[in-house]
Amino acid sequence: MSHVLLIDDDPLLRDAMQALLTDCGHAVTVAADGxxxxxxxxxxTPDAIVSDVNMPLVDGREMVRILKSLPELWDVPILLMSGAIRSTAVPVVAMLRKPVDPANLVALLDRMTGAKPAAAFDGHAHAADVAGELAAAPGGSAGARCAANVRAHAYARMIRRGVELMRQQKNRLDVIREAGADPRDAQVLYDSLVKNVLTLVGQCGVVRCG
Structure with a gap:
């Protein structure tokens, strides 16, 4: 049985897809936003992720960028779904057009969770290219690649901390809104945290030791 993380802000669609995937033998964890x-x-860590693109708080593409910056999630295949966007620059196995064909979704998930060829992931190919460049450069030894990997793990720790701060600030926003107070300053801080995390993602070099 494979573990699938299903992310969609539409509760009716999310429930229907969860029922479909459960009936097909997958263990499903659901999330309501990025x-x-x-x-x-x-x-x-799931075996595969299926996510909507247009979601509140963190959209699907931003979420993928963050996930693929974390070493423990490098190899997790991701499917994105959208009713409007046909392609994306982030490293996913496929972009599915909503309404999603259930048979196609299940077939893709079966292939993704059965075998995960690294060539399917643009981000992994890029990581391999970077590792190759390091190896070919003067002093580009396995030690140099591992040094780059240590930097990637250091960035990953900061990114995880940033995501936790985002969650804490989102909870504060909920409390402020429930109290009927003005949430604008809290929203600005949340948006700033998201921006900072995405900046860290852009700066980190995902290079694995070889």
Whole structure:
């Protein structure tokens, strides 16, 4: 049985897809937005992720960028779904057009969770290219590649901490809104945290030891 993380802010669609995937033999964890999806994936590494693109708090593409910056999630295949976007620059196995064909979704998940060829992931190919360049450069030894890997892990720790701060600030926002107070300053801080995390993602070099 494979563990699938399903992320969508539409509760009716999310429930229907969860029932479909459960009936097909997958263990399914659900999340209602990109921030919940990040937390769920970091808490328990799934075998595959299926996510909507347009979601509150953190959209699907931002979520993928963050997930693929974390070493423990490098090899997790991801499917994105959208009713409007046909392609994406982030490293996913496929972009599915909503409404999603259930048979196609199940077939893709079966292939993804049965065998995960690294060539399917643009991000992995890039990591391999970078490692090759390091090896070919003067002094580009395995030690140099591992030094780059240590830097990647250091960035990953900061990114995980940033995501946790985002969750804490989102909870503060909920409390402020429930109290009927003005949430604008809290929203600005949340948006700043998201921006800082994405900046870290852009700066980190994902290079694995070889």
């Amino acid at each position: 921030l919940e999806g990040l937390h769920a994936a970091m808490h328990r």
